[in-house]
Amino acid sequence: MTVAASPGNLAGIEESATLGMTARAAALSREGRSVVSLSAGEPDFETPEYIREAGVRAIREGHTHYPPAAGLRALREAIAAHVMDAGGAPCSPSEILVSAGAKQVLFEAFFTLFGPGDRVLVPAPFWVSYPAMARLARAEPVIVETRAEDGWKLTAGSLEEAAAGGARGLVLNSPSNPTGAMYEESELDSLVEVAERHGMWIVSDEIYREIRYREPYASLAARRGEYERIVVVDGFSKAYAMTGWRVGYAVGPVDVVEAMTTLQGHVNTNTALPCQYAALAALADEGARRAAVGAMAKAFAARRALLLSALERVPGIHPLPPDGAFYLWIDAREWCAALGGDSEALCYDLLENEGLALVPGSAFGVEGYVRLSFAAADSVLEDAVDRLASAGVRILGGGR
Ligand SMILES: Cc1ncc(COP(=O)(O)O)c(C=O)c1O
Known part of the structure; x- marks a missing residue:
């Protein structure tokens, strides 16, 4: 069944590309493929306990x-x-x-x-x-x-x-x-x-x-x-x-x-x-707030360092050290050129061949780059680096 939306209201509005890539990664996982998804912009931590408790308490106290x-x-x-x-x-x-x-x-x-x-x-x-x-x-x-x-x-x-x-x-x-x-x-x-x-x-x-x-x-x-x-x-x-x-x-x-x-x-x-x-x-x-936010920010900083160092061994891609947030903006122009495609083609290549989900730079208005979210455990990030290393060898050929 098709839904008749007003063309005026939704003209030029498309599904968010980050959601699209996450959905494709989920579909591949359901088929039994091993997929590492670093496409979502979502912290992997639990909401701090003291905040969750306050939510439960609010429901019990009838703030409904x-x-x-x-x-x-x-x-x-x-x-x-x-x-x-x-x-x-x-x-x-x-x-x-x-x-x-x-x-x-x-x-x-x-x-x-x-x-x-x-x-x-x-x-x-x-x-x-x-x-x-x-x-x-x-x-x-x-x-x-x-x-x-x-x-x-x-x-x-x-x-x-x-x-x-x-x-x-x-x-x-x-x-x-x-x-x-x-x-x-x-x-x-x-x-x-x-x-x-x-x-x-x-x-x-x-x-x-x-x-x-x-x-x-x-x-x-x-x-x-x-x-x-x-x-x-x-x-x-x-x-x-x-x-x-x-x-x-x-x-x-x-x-x-x-x-x-x-x-x-x-x-x-x-x-x-x-x-x-x-x-x-x-x-x-304020004490609990600082402790909770500080612990998560520290974990993100450690992951950032881990990735920046590990990615040095991957040929042909260049991550920008971020000042904040939990993303790496990676210059992948060499890989795009070697594949003869744009950043979206590269991301679909990485997803299909390496089981790694990233977001193409085109979603953010810039070609030749990809975004990697490091809101994931160290072991997942290490796995992602291995997959990128394998992609580097495959895409650039044995000459590097
Ligand atoms: C730059 C930016 N602004 C806003 C949001 C939306 O955040 P919220 O979950 O509060 O709606 C996001 C979420 O990805 C974001 O990356």
């Missing part, structure tokens, strides 16, 4: 009714305090919207701030959903290329050039999925200066902020006092291993938060109330 559309007041207060503790400009609960994950709140920010005819600048490589979110808002996503020489970061020069055609918005993502690149204070200074001159809204996706391998972290939350057209998005999925609980939030000007809340009130009201209580508990005990 409709949540307020903007989110539990106590949670918004805790988030406001947390944002300020991390160096953010003063903010109140009325500047916070809680949502079903960063994904929903990003969509609501796009839908509220951008509309027909608006150009939204999306630096590539980009997280797969930004262009789709702009299109769903009837805005035009304008992809702005970044360069390896600039660490895959947007420069003020290219922002200025892209803004010349007119732009209502800019999306930044630091640390970045897929590259792991993190902006410096000075880089943000010059980007905000250009954005402000053009009156652009900046949506800053900081979901990987707590998983980083160098200091200091430069957050746009710190600049909200100087420039008001900033919406910062964060959430609990990555740093707290809470992907399934679906809790994220936005920090923005009161009128924008109110408009986003109205939208959310018509769409899903809010994320489940017990999940909001669990998120509240995640922030309430």
